[in-house]
Amino acid sequence: MEFILLLVSSLLLTARAAASNPVLDVDGNELRRGHLYYASSVRRPGGGLTLAAPNASCPLNVAQAPFYDYSGRPLAFFPENADDDTVQEGSTLYIMFPEPTACPQSTVWTLDREAGFVTTGGTTSSAIGPHNSRFAIRKAGDAYQVKVCPCSTGVHQGSCRMGCVGSLGLIKAGESVLLGTNSERPHTIMFVKVKQATATR
Amino acid sequence: MEFILLLVSSLLLTARAAASNPVLDVDGNELRRGHLYYASSVRRPGGGLTLAAPNASCPLNVAQAPFYDYSGRPLAFFPENADDDTVQEGSTLYIMFPEPTACPQSTVWTLDREAGFVTTGGTTSSAIGPHNSRFAIRKAGDAYQVKVCPCSTGVHQGSCRMGCVGSLGLIKAGESVLLGTNSERPHTIMFVKVKQATATR
Numbered sequence: 001m002e003f004i005l006l007l008v009s010s011l012l013l014t015a016r017a018a019a020s021n022p023v024l025d026v027d028g029n030e031l032r033r034g035h036l037y038y039a040s041s042v043r044r045p046g047g048g049l050t051l052a053a054p055n056a057s058c059p060l061n062v063a064q065a066p067f068y069d070y071s072g073r074p075l076a077f078f079p080e081n082a083d084d085d086t087v088q089e090g091s092t093l094y095i096m097f098p099e100p101t102a103c104p105q106s107t108v109w110t111l112d113r114e115a116g117f118v119t120t121g122g123t124t125s126s127a128i129g130p131h132n133s134r135f136a137i138r139k140a141g142d143a144y145q146v147k148v149c150p151c152s153t154g155v156h157q158g159s160c161r162m163g164c165v166g167s168l169g170l171i172k173a174g175e176s177v178l179l180g181t182n183s184e185r186p187h188t189i190m191f192v193k194v195k196q197a198t199a200t201r
Numbered sequence: 202m203e204f205i206l207l208l209v210s211s212l213l214l215t216a217r218a219a220a221s222n223p224v225l226d227v228d229g230n231e232l233r234r235g236h237l238y239y240a241s242s243v244r245r246p247g248g249g250l251t252l253a254a255p256n257a258s259c260p261l262n263v264a265q266a267p268f269y270d271y272s273g274r275p276l277a278f279f280p281e282n283a284d285d286d287t288v289q290e291g292s293t294l295y296i297m298f299p300e301p302t303a304c305p306q307s308t309v310w311t312l313d314r315e316a317g318f319v320t321t322g323g324t325t326s327s328a329i330g331p332h333n334s335r336f337a338i339r340k341a342g343d344a345y346q347v348k349v350c351p352c353s354t355g356v357h358q359g360s361c362r363m364g365c366v367g368s369l370g371l372i373k374a375g376e377s378v379l380l381g382t383n384s385e386r387p388h389t390i391m392f393v394k395v396k397q398a399t400a401t402r
Contacts (some may be wrong), residue, residue, distance in 0.1 A: 034300065078301050098299035099235065100279050100309040100334075102326045108301040125303045133301075 021089040023137050023144060025191040031087035031137075036074035036098070036194035042143045043188065048072025051097055051107070051120065054176040058103035062118040064170055064177040064187075073097050074194045080124075080134065081155045091154025092134040094124055095146075108133055111148055117180040118168060130160055135168075145186040222290040224338045224345060226392040232288035232338075237275035237299070237395035243344045244389065249273025252298055252308070252321065255377040259304035263319040265371055265378040265388075274298050275395045281325075281335065282356045292355025293335040295325055296347075309334055312349055318381040319369060331361055336369075346387040 022030040025037060039049040047065030050072040054061055065072035077087045078094040087093060097107040101120070108122030110133040122133030130150030137144050146168040151160040169182025179187065223231040226238060240250040248266030251273040255262055266273035278288045279295040288294060298308040302321070309323030311334040323334035331351030338345050347369040352361040370383025380388065 076299065094301040096299070096301055098277065098297070100295040100297055100307065100323065100325045102324050104307055104322045104324050106301065106305055106307050121305045122301065123303050123305050124301045 021139070023087040023089055023139075023191070025193050027193065029193070031077055031191055033078055033085050033087070034076050034098075036076055037191040038071045038073075038194060039075055039189045040071070040192045041187070042190060048192075049075065049179065049189075051101060052176050052178070053103075054173055054178065059105040059120040060101060060103050060107075061176065062109055062120075062179040064179070071192070073099065077137075078124075079154070080152055084154070087137060088154055089139055090136050090147075092136050092149050092152045094122065094133055095135055096122075109135065111181065115180070117171070117173075117178050130162060136164060138167075140186065140188050143188045143190050145188055148181060222340070224288040224290055224340075224392070226394050228394065230394070232278055232392055234279055234286050234288070235277050235299075237277055238392040239272045239274075239395060240276055240390045241272070241393045242388070243391060249393075250276065250380065250390075252302060253377050253379070254304075255374055255379065260306040260321040261302060261304050261308075262377065263310055263321075263380040265380070272393070274300065278338075279325075280355070281353055285355070288338060289355055290340055291337050291348075293337050293350050293353045295323060295334055296336055297323075310336065312382065316381070318372070318374075318379050331363060337365060339368075341387065341389050344389045344391050346389055349382060 025031060031037065041047060047067060047069060048071045050063055050065040050069060051060040052063035076096050076098045078096065079087055080092040095109040101107060103120060105121035107120050109118050110122030112119050113132060134149050134152065136147045136149045136153060138147050147164040148166050148168065149164040151162045152158045166181050166183040167186035168179050169185045169187045170177050171180045171182055226232060232238065242248060248268060248270060249272045251264055251266040251270060252261040253264035277297050277299045279297065280288055281293045296310040302308060304321060306322035308321050310319050311323030313320050314333060335350050335353065337348045337350045337354060339348050348365040349367050349369065350365040352363045353359045367382050367384040368387035369380050370386045370388045371378050372381045372383055
């Protein structure tokens, strides 16, 4: 009986610790809600993340920045749990390029499930059930990967109970290198804080 | 002849001065590209600007914040002239609420010309000609008003040559107070820098 209690409390502690691990930037500081970061590639050479229009149409795709735009565009992270001011490993969040574009869609990431690519046009819609704009950040060695998590984690009341369904990786598509579901070769990134508190260059 | 030269150079100087007047926040600092500000109402009582769904549908409307959300939501300003890192009086810019919403449209302001209201879904589309997402900030006493400017001003090559076509004001619509074209009673605002460099609370 004592052993079971010990096991349960140890499991609870582990779960709590896991739930409260903040995601850190390259300087070791916690990722904060709405602040600006570049998602720098761990693999060299390789640029940060940006927006691309591989078919010259809207919505835009999330893509790896070409060599002449090495940092990519600033990103902001918004934990789904409104009480979280910092980004926690494994908790669902919304990811956004906080700047205007030539397209009418929101610059919030969403997974186009049919095509398997991450595009713009995401929402925080509170509809119950799976949701294509929910992602989570998981540690991978000293860096991080982005998981596709249609159901909320780390919020007080989850919208559904399915686990995360894979990881995002880079996929070559013509001239572009697009972000999409690629669990076999997840894209590994580090977060570099944008020095000026500005959304663009 | 001398008089004409003097007049011309004086006019040129005036034009230059007018073109390079930075918009200031309530602390007297220049408004910077992509930084976060509340658009506080000069008239009291009156909240800042926020997003509202008066018909419980998308796209959202830009509206005055109700009394329980006094500051409203942070806004970011993006001068159309990519070289401008600060907001200049009278130069066209894009205005954005840099945070995710429940709607798939961008959170960039655009004028719904038929209804006369400012909604989300704006773009920086580089199509030649008038454009519903271009606005400009003009001084009004010690504060500022927002003008509707379909054609670019303050950029190297304007897209068209029409002047600004009116000002934005508040319009009561049911329970909501929406932002729309109301040149007879323009809404007068001040810019309050968001202390934390964060897009949401």
